[in-house]
Amino acid sequence: MDAIPSWLDRLVAGGLLIPTGVDGLYGSGAALERVLDGLDALITRAGEADRPERVRFPPGASRSDFEASEYLKGFPHFAGTVHSFCGDERAHREVLRCVEVGEDWTVGQRATDIVLTPAACYPVYPMLARRGPMPAEGCLVDVLSWCFRREPSNEPTRMQMFRMREYVRIGSPEQVAAFRERWLERGQALVAALGLPHAIDLANDPFFGRVGRLLADNQRAQQLKFELLIEVNGTGAPTACLSFNYHLDHFGQIWRLALPDGTVAHTGCVAFGMERIALALFRHHGFDLAHWPETVRRVLWPKS
Ligand code: 5GP
Ligand code: ZN
Numbered sequence: 001m002d003a004i005p006s007w008l009d010r011l012v013a014g015g016l017l018i019p020t021g022v023d024g025l026y027g028s029g030a031a032l033e034r035v036l037d038g039l040d041a042l043i044t045r046a047g048e049a050d051r052p053e054r055v056r057f058p059p060g061a062s063r064s065d066f067e068a069s070e071y072l073k074g075f076p077h078f079a080g081t082v083h084s085f086c087g088d089e090r091a092h093r094e095v096l097r098c099v100e101v102g103e104d105w106t107v108g109q110r111a112t113d114i115v116l117t118p119a120a121c122y123p124v125y126p127m128l129a130r131r132g133p134m135p136a137e138g139c140l141v142d143v144l145s146w147c148f149r150r151e152p153s154n155e156p157t158r159m160q161m162f163r164m165r166e167y168v169r170i171g172s173p174e175q176v177a178a179f180r181e182r183w184l185e186r187g188q189a190l191v192a193a194l195g196l197p198h199a200i201d202l203a204n205d206p207f208f209g210r211v212g213r214l215l216a217d218n219q220r221a222q223q224l225k226f227e228l229l230i231e232v233n234g235t236g237a238p239t240a241c242l243s244f245n246y247h248l249d250h251f252g253q254i255w256r257l258a259l260p261d262g263t264v265a266h267t268g269c270v271a272f273g274m275e276r277i278a279l280a281l282f283r284h285h286g287f288d289l290a291h292w293p294e295t296v297r298r299v300l301w302p303k304s
Pocket of ligand 2: 120
């Protein structure tokens with residue numbers, strides 16, 4: 001008897017995900033890209049009344065900024081660093097020999113000053129810090145990045161490299177709280193307009209180790225992070241597709257982001273997991289875009 005194809009098998013057979021041979025590392029086919037483009041434009045429309053500043057960074061971030069961010073305190077297991085060959089001719093010959101005989105050719109590689117971006121908003125805070133004093137109304141930034149998290153898995157929603165779109169608010173505690181409230185509403189309205197059943201819940205981030213348990217407890221107790229969950233994998237365990245984050249003055253302290261009255265800025269962000277939301281659409285509406293509900297098609301592609 002033939003095995004029942006898994007959800008991942010179906011996504012690959014349908015040309016949506018293109019395997020690379022590495023778990024959690026995929027190319028995307030034309031239909032998935034079309035949905036991602038529609039989604040990106042939809043998120044832009046949902047936020048444009050607030051006139052965010054649009055910036056884009058490469059998927060590599062400054063290693064020293066990354067160290068300052070304290071990401072390693074909570075998530076050392078997710079971090080990805082860029083290493084590079086720094087040797088001489090003899091070292092080069094050794095690399096080629098290792099490749100030839102199947103030995104580890106990477107042992108002589110050295111860490112560069114670049115790490116892989118773990119979340120799209122990370123380069124935004126040092127960018128603002130380098131600009132100097134902030135205006136009274138604070139800042140609102142629109143950013144998108146390929147992100148990396150070292151979480152190999154054959155669950156299609158757990159990718160090692162994926163696209164994250166974010167709106168990032170920097171300002172007074174009241175401004176950031178109002179921003180998060182507004183996006184909790186907008187995020188649910190956006191997902192509802194896409195015909196996706198969803199729920200909001202407090203997040204349970206996978207912080208590392210024993211200290212991580214304390215960080216997770218604190219995050220929940222202070223209600224710092226909510227997630228919007230959608231059934232994507234067909235397992236009955238819904239997947240976090242958007243997150244609504246309040247960092248208190250964590251990044252404000254690190255980057256000395258000061259408001260005009262001299263107080264430290266608070267920050268928050270709303271993050272959209274682009275592939276996860278797109279895969280949720282394929283899960284709920286099928287693999288044939290032409291047969292998706294007309295209302296959903298109009299929301300995603302109003303001009304076509
Ligand atoms: P967070 O920073 O809240 O963990 O992630 C923000 C959003 O990125 C999540 O809500 C989710 O949609 C997306 N995301 C997080 N981890 C992964 C992952 O492993 N694969 C994919 N495709 N998206 C992810
Ligand atoms: Zn963020």
